[in-house]
Amino acid sequence: MTPTTAQDDPAVVLEGVHKRYGGIQAVDDISLTVARGEFFGLLGPNGAGKTTLVEIMEGQRQADSGTVSVLGERPWPRNVGLLPRLGVQTQSSAFFVRLTAREHLRTVAALYRTDREAAERALARVGLTEQGDHRVDDLSGGQRQRLAIASALVHDPELIFLDEPTAALDPQARRALWEVLRDLKRAGRTIVYTTHHLDEAEALCDRVAIMIHGRIAALDTPRRLVAAGSPTTRLLVPAERLTLTAARAIPGVDRVVQEADAIVLETLDSGPVLAAIDEIAGLQGVQTRTASLEDVYLELTGRAQS
Helix, strand or coil, X not given: CCCCCHHHCCCEEEEXXXXXXXXXXXXXXXXXXXXXXXXXXXXXXXXXXXXXXXXXXXXXXXXXXEEEEECCECCCCCCCCCHHHXXXXXXXXXXXXXXXXXXXXXXXXXXXXXXXXXXXXXXXXXXXXXXXXXXXXXXXXXXXXXHHHHHHHXXXXXXXXXXXXXXXXXXXXXXXXXHHHHHHHHCCCEEEEECCCHHHHHHHCCEEEEEECCEEEEEECHHHHHHHCCCCEEEEEEHHHCCHHHHHCCCCEEEEEEECCEEEEEECCHHHHHHHXXXXXXXXXXXXXXXXXXXXXXXXXXXXXC
């Protein structure tokens, strides 16, 4: 039998974790495992308990009960020896605002006893090399967000916690950061990540957990969660090409609604419906939309609120 090594062990193991604040059960009996090298997403509405759960993993907060293991160690009481192995980016990251971005990262690198060139590597990794000599308090919100991520990466940690890392970024910068995150995963880093961008989670995460009211409502790969959700296909036809009456008369159409400048047909059997649309109006401009992780998320969170 091959002996088990540290690299074979999970990066994070939670068993029966609870955390209460007064009358609010923020984390309610959560058990999960994050594998080494996994890109793991935590999704859920505000107040679902995501931040509390991540803070427990990071060792910033003590669970009321249950067991927590991070890289084979207990993060609480505050485990100073574990800190250099973790990278943490929060939405309210603190900066040395009177320093330049480069000086800020060099200071952070020095705190972790990392070489000065680590700052240059981190700046390049998040696309901030040209802003390296700008003072932190002169950076835009999106640039500060990238600097926060660079600060979490500068010491080359094994396990990285990212809280809404693309929240303040424009679409182009967001997609550029996706490649940064994919590169980290390819390098064997483990990432625990929260986001409200469901398309992002679907594109990047190996698995996601959807949290609602402190509990995990669903946990699986995005593909499996979508496959287990609604099989309905939505066909969007330009409104000037098809009437509601004609759309409802097509065999196999389950529901028809008008949204902005499109007639939307919902069906479980898109092939024959598309063929019928082609005969009536042609297929130019017709869009096909199948279920996504966002649909699964909205169904779960909507059901919990109803």
